[in-house]
Amino acid sequence: MTLKAKKKKSQGKKPRKNLVGKAHLLVVDDEADFAKMIQKILTQAGYRVDAATSATQAIALQRKHSYDLALVDMRMPEMTGLELLQYLKVRDKKIFVIIMTAYGSFSVGIESLRKGACDYVAKPFKNKSLKDKVEEALQRRVQFLEEQRVMPQRSTIDEL
Amino acid sequence: MPSIETNSQSLKTLLRARAVCLLLMFLLLWWAEDIGSAPAILKGWEIWVLGIVFGLIFWVLGKIKRIAGWVLPAVFLVDSCLIGLWVSVSGGPVSFYMPFFLLILVSAIMVLTPRKALFVIAGILAIFLMTLYLDFVWDIPLAFEAGKINFISGMMEHLSPKLREGLYMQQALRWFFFFILTLILCALLMRQVWAREERLRVREKTLEQKRHLIQMGELTGRVAHGVNTPLGLISGNLELLMSETRKGGKTYKQLAQIDQYVQRAIHTVRDILDYSRQTMSEIKAVSLPQVIQAVIGAVQSKLKKVEGKLILDVDSKLPEIMGYPEGIFQVLLNLVENAVDSIPQGGLITLSAKFEYRSMRLSVHDQRGGIRLVVRDTGKGIPSDELKRIFEPFYSTKGFGKGTGLGLAIVKRIMDEHKGEITVESRMGEGTVFTLLFPTDGLGIEETNKQDDFSYNELHPQEKEPPE
Numbered sequence: 001m002t003l004k005a006k007k008k009k010s011q012g013k014k015p016r017k018n019l020v021g022k023a024h025l026l027v028v029d030d031e032a033d034f035a036k037m038i039q040k041i042l043t044q045a046g047y048r049v050d051a052a053t054s055a056t057q058a059i060a061l062q063r064k065h066s067y068d069l070a071l072v073d074m075r076m077p078e079m080t081g082l083e084l085l086q087y088l089k090v091r092d093k094k095i096f097v098i099i100m101t102a103y104g105s106f107s108v109g110i111e112s113l114r115k116g117a118c119d120y121v122a123k124p125f126k127n128k129s130l131k132d133k134v135e136e137a138l139q140r141r142v143q144f145l146e147e148q149r150v151m152p153q154r155s156t157i158d159e160l
Numbered sequence: 161m162p163s164i165e166t167n168s169q170s171l172k173t174l175l176r177a178r179a180v181c182l183l184l185m186f187l188l189l190w191w192a193e194d195i196g197s198a199p200a201i202l203k204g205w206e207i208w209v210l211g212i213v214f215g216l217i218f219w220v221l222g223k224i225k226r227i228a229g230w231v232l233p234a235v236f237l238v239d240s241c242l243i244g245l246w247v248s249v250s251g252g253p254v255s256f257y258m259p260f261f262l263l264i265l266v267s268a269i270m271v272l273t274p275r276k277a278l279f280v281i282a283g284i285l286a287i288f289l290m291t292l293y294l295d296f297v298w299d300i301p302l303a304f305e306a307g308k309i310n311f312i313s314g315m316m317e318h319l320s321p322k323l324r325e326g327l328y329m330q331q332a333l334r335w336f337f338f339f340i341l342t343l344i345l346c347a348l349l350m351r352q353v354w355a356r357e358e359r360l361r362v363r364e365k366t367l368e369q370k371r372h373l374i375q376m377g378e379l380t381g382r383v384a385h386g387v388n389t390p391l392g393l394i395s396g397n398l399e400l401l402m403s404e405t406r407k408g409g410k411t412y413k414q415l416a417q418i419d420q421y422v423q424r425a426i427h428t429v430r431d432i433l434d435y436s437r438q439t440m441s442e443i444k445a446v447s448l449p450q451v452i453q454a455v456i457g458a459v460q461s462k463l464k465k466v467e468g469k470l471i472l473d474v475d476s477k478l479p480e481i482m483g484y485p486e487g488i489f490q491v492l493l494n495l496v497e498n499a500v501d502s503i504p505q506g507g508l509i510t511l512s513a514k515f516e517y518r519s520m521r522l523s524v525h526d527q528r529g530g531i532r533l534v535v536r537d538t539g540k541g542i543p544s545d546e547l548k549r550i551f552e553p554f555y556s557t558k559g560f561g562k563g564t565g566l567g568l569a570i571v572k573r574i575m576d577e578h579k580g581e582i583t584v585e586s587r588m589g590e591g592t593v594f595t596l597l598f599p600t601d602g603l604g605i606e607e608t609n610k611q612d613d614f615s616y617n618e619l620h621p622q623e624k625e626p627p628e
Contacts, residue, residue, distance in 0.1 A: 031389055037396045044403070102388040109454070110485075124392030124426050127399045132461050 023138050024065060025049045028058040028084065029073040029100065038071060038130070045131050055084045062088060067095055069137055072117075074101035074108065082115045089116055094148075096141045098133060384433040391429065395422050434490050434570060445480040446488050448513055448531060448598075455492045459500055468503045470496075473512035478531060479600045487574040488598075494567045495535045495594050502539025502592065510536040515600070530580075533596040542586040550584060 025047050029035040035051040042049045050065065052058040055078040058070070070088055074081040085097045099112040099120040109120045118137050121130060398419050405412045452474060463470060481488070499509045513533045542550065551572040575582045579599055586592040 031393075034389065034393055034396075037393060037400070040400060041396065044400070102385050102392070122430075123388050124395050127396060129461050 023047050023068045025134070026058060026061060026065075026067040026070040027051045028053075028055065028070065028076070028081075030054060030076045031073075034073075041127050041130060042134065045134070047134070055079045055087070058084060059087055059091075062091055062095075066092060068141060069096045069098065069134065071098045071100055071121075071134075074099055074112070082112060082117075085112070085115060085117055094141070094145065096137050096144075098137055384429050387425075387429050391422065391426050395419070395426065398422060431567065431570070444482070444485055446483050446485045447480050448478050448488070448533070449474055451485065451489050451492055452511065452513065454489060455496050458493055459496050462497070462500050463509075466500060466504055467506040468500060469506075469508050471508065471510045473510065473514075475514050478513060478515055481531060481578070481598045481600050483578045483598070484574070487577065491571045491574050491596070492533075492535075494571050495596075498567065499535055499537035499539070499592075502537050507538040507591075509538075510534070512536075516597075530597050530599045533598065535594045535596075536591060538591040541588040541590055542584075542592055543588060544586075547584060547586055551582075 025042055027035050027038045027042070027049060029038070029051075030053055032053045035053055039049045039051040050061055050067075052061055055076055058072075061067075067088075070085075072081040072084050072088075076084070079087075081099050081101070085099070088095050088097060096118045097116070099108075099117045100123055101108050101112075101120060102123040112120045118140060119133050121133055398415060402412060402415050402419065405415060452472070456470065456472075459470075496509065496511065503509070511534070513531055516530060516532050551568050572582060575596065581595075581597040583595045584592065585595075
């Protein structure tokens with residue numbers, strides 16, 4: 001529930017300009033065209049975006065770069081989005097993850113939130129709503145990092 | 161009379177046990193005659209023949225798949241006559257009635273729930289005590305007077321005619337007494353058997369329906385999944401393309417038209433998916449405030465777009481309701497989305513949830529109440545002729561390309577499944593109010609459903625993304 005509380009708090013604030021442009025995103029979807037499309041949408045919105053078409057590729061990419069936010073498809077051949085989420089989080093505790101699902105439902109959403117995702121989007125989505133969610137997630141990440149800096153011993157989202 | 165399908169094993173075993181018990185009874189009768197205490201009416205091979213014939217009749221009855229409604233009462237009537245006869249003519253000690261007690265006891269344990277079986281056992285105990293009373297208060301003095309303390313054997317022959325007359329009266333009384341008692345007991349059993357059969361039939365029917373729904377759900381899930389990815393690609397690229405095209409141009413208009421159709425397809429797929437999915441989730445304790453939070457999160461962006469305001473008025477201590485989380489989420493999402501759609505120029509949406517004690521108190525169970533959830537908007541309202549048809553499937557007032565007309569039909573269906581109520585009031589120009597009532601006393605969904613849940617959870621361990 002802390003997630004929700006934070007969500008509410010952050011809604012009042014205005015978006016920070018420095019988030020856009022600086023943020024480095026990773027898109028993982030086994031459907032190459034879909035990954036490319038999302039890459040294009042978010043690049044247009046001003047983010048730096050890398051795309052991966054498999055979980056292994058995503059993990060390899062994460063070795064080279066440090067990402068702020070990952071958009072992960074729920075259903076992929078090698079491992080599910082939730083499993084990849086856990087992999088990514090082990091390597092980088094500060095990474096935020098949004099789960100994308102074509103079989104979107106309330107319980108899938110709740111499940112991914114419980115596993116440590118910060119949000120989820122159901123395919124197909126409006127480009128605008130995707131951008132909104134990414135922006136909101138990045139805002140929350142900044143807030144989270146600030147909180148971590150002030151009180152590092154406090155439990156993190158990873159431990160939830 | 162209703163006909164009973166004895167697909168269930170219980171009725172068959174009941175009849176078979178009955179056959180065995182009857183055979184046992186006649187065997188005992190024959191043995192009693194052998195030691196000289198049985199009545200003179202039935203002798204030797206006649207008893208055997210009778211026992212075997214009756215036993216076989218019951219055995220065969222147990223094998224028949226469909227038993228007409230009248231057969232069972234007839235069986236019980238014959239039983240009570242036989243038992244009455246048996247008790248009245250035997251005149252022996254209590255132990256001789258044991259097969260009869262056994263008969264009803266076995267039936268009771270097999271057919272009834274433990275609590276109701278206790279009832280029957282108590283009844284049998286009552287008969288048992290009555291018999292003791294009859295034997296010891298009536299028989300023993302009589303036997304004493306006749307100079308015969310040993311009433312196990314040869315009591316009848318040694319009684320004087322006068323006493324014998326008294327005994328006949330007593331036996332007639334006994335016969336009547338037992339006949340009535342067995343009849344009552346058998347009627348009790350019958351009611352149970354019928355109720356159980358009815359329950360089983362209903363359960364099987366709902367189970368079959370559920371299976372069907374699961375298959376449907378799987379199918380629609382697969383189809384929707386296969387359609388959702390391409391649709392996502394189309395709509396996403398379309399929007400990218402539109403953002404690159406000059407607004408107001410011919411190409412833009414054509415693209416906008418394509419987008420309209422694509423959105424319509426997306427809506428339809430989503431509605432069908434929602435409809436199929438909520439039958440596949442499992443029953444859990446649902447916390448309404450949590451669901452409300454999730455719904456607000458889902459409509460936030462839409463609400464911002466129309467510059468509407470949402471006022472929440474939720475009791476801090478709401479009890480949980482038993483139900484499908486997916487379904488309840490769907491209900492609220494649909495209603496709130498509709499409310500947002502009704503205020504395109506901005507307005508106010510009020511969402512309130514309150515716990516309510518039931519005003520009428522008819523029984524002990526009624527003292528618990530339900531949660532009253534109200535979704536109110538300040539939209540333009542719905543005319544009364546449309547209001548009547550609002551819950552009909554495929555009835556939409558939103559206009560082409562915007563709604564499938566399934567939303568409120570789904571809402572109604574889900575509310576019915578939760579034994580809840582939904583009412584709608586609307587005034588032109590003032591707004592619309594949807595009022596939901598969720599029962600919180602756990603009666604919302606019956607216990608049998610929970611058991612069914614188990615079986616279809618086995619089929620679908622988790623709601624997962626279907627494999628490719």
